[in-house]
Amino acid sequence: MTASTETVPAGTATGGEPVLRAQGVTLRFGGLTSLDQVSLELRRGEILAVIGPNGAGKTSLFNCLTGVYLPQQGSIDFQAEPGGSWLSLRGRKPHLVNRAGVSRTFQNIRLFNALTVLENVQIAAETRVSSGPVGVMLGLPQNNKAARSARHHSREMLEFVGLRGKESLIASGLSYGDQRRLEIARALASDPQVLLLDEPAAGTNPSEKLGLAQLIQRVNTELGISILLIEHDMRLVMSVANRITVLNFGKVIASGSPAEVQQNPAVIEAYLGSGAAEELAAAEGDAGDAGDPVIAAVPEQVVRDVVPEPAAADEAADADQAVDAEAADVADASDADEEGSK
Numbered sequence: 235m236t237a238s239t240e241t242v243p244a245g246t247a248t249g250g251e252p253v254l255r256a257q258g259v260t261l262r263f264g265g266l267t268s269l270d271q272v273s274l275e276l277r278r279g280e281i282l283a284v285i286g287p288n289g290a291g292k293t294s295l296f297n298c299l300t301g302v303y304l305p306q307q308g309s310i311d312f313q314a315e316p317g318g319s320w321l322s323l324r325g326r327k328p329h330l331v332n333r334a335g336v337s338r339t340f341q342n343i344r345l346f347n348a349l350t351v352l353e354n355v356q357i358a359a360e361t362r363v364s365s366g367p368v369g370v371m372l373g374l375p376q377n378n379k380a381a382r383s384a385r386h387h388s389r390e391m392l393e394f395v396g397l398r399g400k401e402s403l404i405a406s407g408l409s410y411g412d413q414r415r416l417e418i419a420r421a422l423a424s425d426p427q428v429l430l431l432d433e434p435a436a437g438t439n440p441s442e443k444l445g446l447a448q449l450i451q452r453v454n455t456e457l458g459i460s461i462l463l464i465e466h467d468m469r470l471v472m473s474v475a476n477r478i479t480v481l482n483f484g485k486v487i488a489s490g491s492p493a494e495v496q497q498n499p500a501v502i503e504a505y506l507g508s509g510a511a512e513e514l515a516a517a518e519g520d521a522g523d524a525g526d527p528v529i530a531a532v533p534e535q536v537v538r539d540v541v542p543e544p545a546a547a548d549e550a551a552d553a554d555q556a557v558d559a560e561a562a563d564v565a566d567a568s569d570a571d572e573e574g575s576k
């Protein structure tokens with residue numbers, strides 16, 4: 235079940251042409267190869283999950299796709315309109331990637347904590363319509379109109395993600411789950427064709443996770459946005475993804491439908507260690523119950539092994555924050571630039 239042999243489950247939105255394509259992407263930090271010849275294709279209209287153990291290269295891949303990192307090798311191309319021309323995103327600055335139609339959220343929430351919920355989204359929406367800071371400062375008529383339009387669009391997005399009535403609250407006062415929703419609203423404000431979600435459910439409780447899974451599906455089906463999703467919560471992944479690509483040590487080790495990936499020995503070993511696939515197969519034989527194959531329990535085991543308890547999740551987020559410092563700097567720089575939401 236590699237990319238070459240994958241099958242596509244009937245009735246899913248996976249039959250589309252590619253909208254975002256990475257080919258042979260290699261990213262090195264000194265002697266460390268974070269991504270090694272990674273190729274991946276997001277099809278128009280689908281939800282493609284990118285999974286893999288900690289340090290597999292998932293966020294590095296997102297950072298390459300969105301211009302935060304410049305890979306040493308490989309190409310990254312995006313086709314905004316079906317049948318339209320392909321645009322190279324490699325080496326493009328984050329705010330220009332965003333403007334082209336590829337938006338993202340971050341693993342560690344990056345809201346403007348002192349601003350209101352509405353203002354957080356509005357900043358992103360204004361970058362879509364305004365003619366720049368000078369026009370805003372001068373209060374030009376077209377900018378006032380653009381600001382009104384951005385405010386209206388922001389309210390629509392907030393309603394879409396379920397934050398209606400909370401527009402004037404200060405962002406930091408929102409529950410964790412609502413902050414995750416706000417991040418999604420902000421990413422949607424620029425009207426992307428492609429949305430990259432980096433662990434959108436990290437740190438949320440089970441009911442918030444369920445709500446976020448439903449929201450991700452609605453973004454996909456109701457707004458028609460193609461989604462690339464990094465997520466450690468296997469239940470969430472299995473419930474929303476049309477296809478899954480698995481990274482391990484910077485390489486793609488599997489790609490296919492959720493059912494295929496779930497049973498792939500290389501994936502099981504990547505998560506549970508070498509020999510795990512055989513052990514599970516043996517256990518399946520011992521169980522002697524064909525209707526309840528042990529292999530089906532792998533996601534449960536994966537969840538136990540790779541999804542940290544809340545306290546550990548915080549530590550993981552801190553660690554990520556440290557590792558991701560460079561990305562944060564670049565993204566923050568683009569905050570000050572013109573993207574606002576990145």
Ligand SMILES: Nc1ncnc2c1ncn2[C@@H]1O[C@H](COP(=O)(O)OP(=O)(O)OP(=O)(O)O)[C@@H](O)[C@H]1O
Nearest residue numbers: 263268287288289290291292293294295554557560
């Ligand atoms: N700015 C950086 N400088 C040095 N090494 C980095 C940098 N960014 C990522 N790496 C390294 O690249 C590898 C992949 O990291 P990455 O964060 O992409 O993994 P991940 O799959 O997203 O992990 P997690 O699930 O824990 O978030 C790791 O070994 C990490 O330490």
